[in-house]
Amino acid sequence: MSQSNSVTWEEGGQTCSAAWHSENGIAAHKRVVIADDTLTADDAYRLACEGTAILWKGDFQNARQLLQALVRRIDKPSKKSKRAGKRTDQSSSDLQSPTSIDLFNKHRLMQSQRARILGMLLIQCNSDHTIPLRRAPDISLACLEAYGLTTESYVISLRELLGVISAHEWRKNGVPVLADEEGEPIFIYPHYGVFSPIRGEYLELVCSVPLPKLLEKESIAFDIGVGTGVLSVILAMRGVQKIVATDQDDRALACAKENIKRLSLDSSIQIIKANLFPQEKASLIVCNPPWIPARPSSTLEHAVYDPESQMLKGFLGELKNHLLPDGEAWLILSDLAEHLGLRTRTELLEWIGAGGLKVIGRIDTKPKHHKPFDQSDLLYFARSAETTSLWRLAIQ
Structure with a gap:
């Protein structure tokens, strides 16, 4: 304790x-x-x-x-x-x-x-x-x-x-995140201290964006910051044969392992404790880092707050070394920090370029939770303008 x-x-x-x-x-x-x-x-x-x-x-x-x-x-x-x-x-x-x-x-x-x-x-x-x-x-x-x-x-x-x-x-009841081929809901069971995937708009992005063609030859993907394991599950459901998922938090690792085993996907998804990347290279690398570059006030807030964008910058800075030629990376990120004045779009694009990367596409969606519509919220000005994006990145 x-x-x-x-x-x-x-x-x-x-x-x-x-x-x-x-x-x-x-x-x-x-x-x-x-x-x-x-x-x-x-x-x-x-x-x-x-x-x-x-x-x-x-x-x-x-x-x-x-x-x-x-x-x-x-x-x-x-x-x-x-x-x-x-x-x-x-x-x-x-x-x-x-x-x-x-x-x-x-x-x-x-x-x-x-x-x-x-x-x-x-x-x-x-x-x-x-x-x-x-x-x-x-x-x-x-x-x-x-x-x-x-x-x-x-x-x-x-x-x-x-x-x-x-x-x-x-953890007992689970969170429905997507449906299987028969239309039956698939549940993820969050553990205490692990961010729950209740904001479904970013999951829809990962479900809908076309998979990189390189996966047809090298069917391996990385899930950086696995959390509950939900993104790894989606990739496996979409046919990726090998997924290596990483995290540094012991609660997240235990949670992801339990969810993946429950869905009988442990033969295709490997969970390892690591700071960002595993040693190999992949055709697809997915990351949903904390969206707000500010200091968390507790251990439970690390999934939301990323001091000085350390994880985001670390991911973009090392991504090139772990992506196969002609591979693709999906960065899932809200622009809420931009509306709050905590990060600019120019800074984000500079970090992408400095990492030897280029943007090859972007898919946007709007949040569906209640906060963007709550005018009594002190941050309504930012939440009402928020967009969540899946940035498609490749090596320059």
Whole structure:
């Protein structure tokens, strides 16, 4: 488990402690009070805002309701804070309009502050991942899948715990990603901490773009950053005989292996742990890197945020050395970062050219999730303009 030191609190005149666990890398809370069903949402919100963590000892379902009450208080600020915010907006507008990067940074700060407050409500779990509270669900399997075996009691934020439970449901029920020849849906089962392929528009691109002719002679492809294994599955379904898929994340590797075995594709798809490329060369190389060049705030965000475009630039810089002559690479990338002012199209094209590559085609599609239509979103200006593209690249 990703735990660091311990959490200490006073209970019944005694000092108690337990191991602290946080996937977000948050340090163990120094100020902790115990609370039960008598704690009001207003008092809980005040404590959380002041930096005091709340170790819940009451009914589990009441804890979930309290967390929702905290969400409402964060998302609907008081009239006083609205008036203060309006004055601030008016004064700042007198200076200059915020840039795209300013709005993105404000969005990230709001996310961070929201997560900090909501993360103050804590739950203690036994060493076998059970919860010693009234009406607590059986979360032992969900936590075992996410964290593995433990030997001691630990404390975790309720918000993170609910994320583990949600991930378990995704893993149990699966995500339909495409259909087989008979029209039956094919499911991918994401693991905790592995990006779920719920944005189907980029999968449709990989399903529809013509395969390189070189695959008829050398039927080998690479899937760089395999994640759940969904792109490898699509390539295998499209007839590619040998696929080598790589990733550095152990959770992703385990997830991909399980999905590929479940679909009986392990004879054609090889999963290896590697930083980007395997040693061989391929006729087709596919990569869907993180789309936003910013620092992730937790290990769970590495599939979305790529600091300084390290993976993207590494992929483009080394691609030529791993692509067979007349081979092709498919780079799947959103232009959201361009609309946010975090990367320009000129920079992307320069990186492609510097890698000894050329663009031989591009297929675009628009996102189909709800965010591009949510005008209340601070980043609506960028999300509403977003396009996801499959860039077809070849050696110059």
